[in-house]
Amino acid sequence: MNIGIDKIGFFAPHLYVETEDLAIKRGVEPEKFTIGIGQEKMAVAPASQDAVTLAANAAASILTEEDKQAIDYVIFATETGVDHSKAASTYIHDLLGLPPYTRAVEMKQACYSATAGLQAARGHIALNPDSKVLVVASDISRYGLNTAGEITQGAGAVAFVVAKDPKILSIEPTSVYKTEEAMDFWRPLYSETAFVQGKFSVDQYINFFLDLLDRYNEKTNRSLKDFDALLFHLPYTKMGLKALRKSVEAADTEDQERLLSGFDISKYYNAIVGNIYTGSLYLSLVSLLENSQTLKAGDRIGLFSYGSGSVGEFFTGVLVPGYEKHLNTDYHTAMLKKRTALSVEEYEQIFEEKLPVGEKDYTVDTTKDPAPFVFTGVTEHMRQYKRQA
Ligand code: HMG
DSSP states (O other), X not given: OOEEEEEEEEEOXXXXXXXXXXXXXXXXXXXXXXIIIOOSEEEEOOTTOOHHHHHHHHHHTTOOHHHHHHEEEEEEEOSSOSOSSSOXXXXXXXXXXXXXXOEEEEEOBTBTHHHHHHHHHHHHHHXXXXXXXXXXXXXXXXXXXXXXXXXXXXXXXXXXXXXXXXXXXXXXXXXXXXXXXXXXXXXXXXXXXXXXXXXXXXXXXHHHHHHHHHHHHHHHTOOGGGOSEEEEOOSSHHHHHHHHHHHHXXXXXXXXXHHHHHXXXXXXXXXXXXXXXXXXHHHHHHHHHHHOSSOOTTXXXXXXXXXXXXXXXXXXXXXXXXXXXXXXXXXXXXXHHTOEEEOHHHHHHHHHOOOOSSOSOEEOOOTTOOXXXXXXXXXXXXXXXXXXX
């Protein structure tokens, strides 16, 4: 059975900071951030956005009433969960008005879990061919002010629908995956910011990619020639470029040019949104599909998913005829254009704003947030959300 991505969209909060401004404030040459790291703008989440609202906003932008009636499984991939027990998926199940006879869970493995979600969704569709699965990948990435990781922060969510006879990307059966215990990046329960061994995490990522690409090629008898594009988890866009450059070192010029120019297009949205952890690989997919002038039906795309800790997977998809008619390009372009630039001081103030911890009641100001779904505060220890548009 042909199973894959039937619809896909993303959402970023309405605030961002220019990375050049951040570089100047931190006393760093702007080119280090714009070229060395490869990031231009960094999305900033106000207190009225959390992983739940970002996901609801992304999903609402792609779902029709017909999709909603067919969905019977919601998989919420995140490492910015809002509760130790209750899954974020039950909130969006309610906010989106999904049918009651639906399974709804949260999945975690750092930036990798949306891929676990996609693969679980494929299995579900194989057993229940007439249903659809909603996968959302939603995160707010925080390392802390004045840290080396600060420039690799961001906020946003990707939502996609997995179905049989998909309209966008048919996922091929073979995938290769790997787990290796490593403390390259983690966030203990007591910390609002991530801990990271930056250089080690970069090596770990590249080694996973090269190993999995070799394994995939061995298993399928394929080589770089068989890929029309290679996509990466992009914590920052230079990370994917470093891995891609290593893999094409020995390739011929034609393969190098095709894969490097595809990569250039696939990083466009990531460079102006930042690291959205679980959604980053899929944001890169949207970027490629919506901005490439050369992709065509039948093209094979390789996708590398990586989550610190560490789990990685390499898999492929083939573009479906007419895929370009099912994208949401105008919506994304307008959303990104309407965003408001913050000064570095305003960004720092939002970053340091602490919501009450352990208080049973508080409200959050939502008046300046234009997003359809917002977090309004806590009542009797219960999180409150509303649709305001
Ligand atoms: P750093 O020490 O600030 O940067 O940390 P650097 O000194 O390594 O410089 C970065 C690049 O800028 C270098 O290029 C410099 O040469 C260049 P590279 O060697 O990489 O090609 N540079 C310049 N370029 C042009 N003009 C200039 C200039 N100056 C310097 N003037 C680091 C960088 C990424 C380590 C840090 O930001 C960090 O720790 N980030 C967080 C960790 C991370 O993103 N790791 C990625 C792999 S792990 C992963 O992907 C999983 C993750 O998403 C989490 C999850 O799974 O949940 C993180």
